[in-house]
Amino acid sequence: MVFRPKIDTFFVHFIMIIVFLLWLVSFWPLIIFSGIVLVEFLLLLSVFVIGVSIISWSAFQINYEFYPDYLLVKGGPFVSRIPYDKITSVTLSNNIFSGYRVLSSRDAIEIFYKHALWGSVTIAPDYKKEFLHELTKRCPHAEMRV
Secondary structure (H helix, E strand, O other): OEEOEOEOHHHHHHHHHHHHHHHHHHHHHHHHOOOOOHHHHHHHHHHHHHHHHHHHHHHHOEEEEEOOOEEEEEEOOEEEEEEHHHEEEEEEEOOOOOOOEEOEOOOEEEEEEOOOOOOEEEEOEOOHHHHHHHHHHHOOOOEEEO
16 A cells, blocks of 8 residues: 655745755855856756756655555665564654654654664554554554644
């Protein structure tokens, strides 16, 4: 079963600001120096395009997939396999700026699990109630504080 992320306007505006700042940093030499040659321009353009591609891939290619033995959380190049028997608790969260998060909304849930590098992952499935119901079926031992 696959769940897509919820996307809110705050997140879209936040990504737009990051892309604008990346554009500003990438093309600042064009504003300061008037003698930029074609090779330098192409280098600045490629840095900008690669940066925006990685940010867009990470921000908008997100899936949460239930497999028989684990929950797969994918966000661009970042993939986490969370075994159901390692999940300890699930809580509501609106903190999207700290910790390991694969989301695009402030209306999120945080999944705590053993042996995690950061201790938890914050996600924001579009159909949160259905997601939590499926997670409860697969992790009856986990403490659900939602």
